[in-house]
Amino acid sequence: MKLNEVQQAAQEQFARQSQRYGRSHILADISDVSAALEKITLPEKARVLDVATGGGHTGLHLASLGHRVTLADLAQPMLDRAQELAAERGLVVETRQHAAELLPYPDQTFDLVTCRVAPHHFSSPEEFITETARVLRPGGYFLLIDGSIPNDEPEAEEWLHQVEKLRDPSHHRFLTPREWTRLCEKHQLAVDSAELHPMKQPDLEWYFETAATSAGNRIAVRELISNAPESARRAFTLGEEEGKTVWWWPRLTLIARRP
Ligand SMILES: C[S@@+](CC[C@H](N)C(=O)[O-])C[C@H]1O[C@@H](n2cnc3c(N)ncnc32)[C@H](O)[C@@H]1O
Numbered sequence: 328m329k330l331n332e333v334q335q336a337a338q339e340q341f342a343r344q345s346q347r348y349g350r351s352h353i354l355a356d357i358s359d360v361s362a363a364l365e366k367i368t369l370p371e372k373a374r375v376l377d378v379a380t381g382g383g384h385t386g387l388h389l390a391s392l393g394h395r396v397t398l399a400d401l402a403q404p405m406l407d408r409a410q411e412l413a414a415e416r417g418l419v420v421e422t423r424q425h426a427a428e429l430l431p432y433p434d435q436t437f438d439l440v441t442c443r444v445a446p447h448h449f450s451s452p453e454e455f456i457t458e459t460a461r462v463l464r465p466g467g468y469f470l471l472i473d474g475s476i477p478n479d480e481p482e483a484e485e486w487l488h489q490v491e492k493l494r495d496p497s498h499h500r501f502l503t504p505r506e507w508t509r510l511c512e513k514h515q516l517a518v519d520s521a522e523l524h525p526m527k528q529p530d531l532e533w534y535f536e537t538a539a540t541s542a543g544n545r546i547a548v549r550e551l552i553s554n555a556p557e558s559a560r561r562a563f564t565l566g567e568e569e570g571k572t573v574w575w576w577p578r579l580t581l582i583a584r585r586p
Pocket residue numbers: 334337338341342354355378379380381382383384385386399400401402405425426427428442443444445448449450
């Protein structure tokens with residue numbers, strides 16, 4: 328698998344961090360996935376591809392509903408963790424190691440493609456969307472859940488980009504709901520809904536620990552937070568609670584369909 332620089336950085340970062348993505352990880356709470364699935368009608372035993380599966384929380388939930396699930400990721404240690412979790416839960420899934428930007432499946436293979444809290448690492452969201460549309464069957468669904476920023480807030484977006492890049496250098500870019508919608512519509516996916524849901528980041532230390540942020544970068548993030556522009560304070564409801572820095576990150580849930 329030949330990887331570009333962005334893919335390589337993500338692969339290395341997540342191979343190092345894979346032990347943190349088990350049962351107790353914050354992403355094990357899949358209430359956002361369940362809420363979205365209420366709006367999606369799937370055949371029994373649907374064929375599902377969970378792209379950038381990480382610890383596998385999204386794909387394993389779909390497997391627990393009786394669907395035939397493929398978990399895919401760039402980092403093999405992540406796929407190993409996901410298989411361990413599957414075994415603990417008595418679930419059978421297939422795992423495949425590959426990039427989101429080039430999906431090694433024939434056209435029209437899947438009833439559902441999911442991708443949660445990962446596309447902001449992708450080197451090319453457009454290639455990912457093109458490939459997703461290609462591997463979906465007509466009538467198939469695409470469910471994207473990822474960190475995002477409100478439309479028309481360039482200053483807040485740039486601020487969050489700097490913060491996130493310092494925390495986790497494998498971060499690439501957050502896209503707005505409008506940008507994701509345009510990409511989908513350009514590549515034959517009709518968007519049913521694209522909604523931002525604020526998610527509370529409980530504590531700055533927790534935020535650093537999840538990415539093993541270096542000491543120097545932690546200091547730089549604290550400085551950016553102290554000097555955050557008004558637009559960022561407003562967009563992310565940045566504040567303090569009991570001496571801890573808390574903020575609310577907009578998380579996008581987008582549901583699209585291949586006509
Ligand atoms: C935060 S985890 C994903 C969480 C998971 N989707 C869930 O619902 O629990 C991000 C994952 O994206 C993967 N990743 C990052 N860039 C990728 C790319 N270009 N192609 C495939 N996987 C990628 C990483 O290896 C990592 O496992």
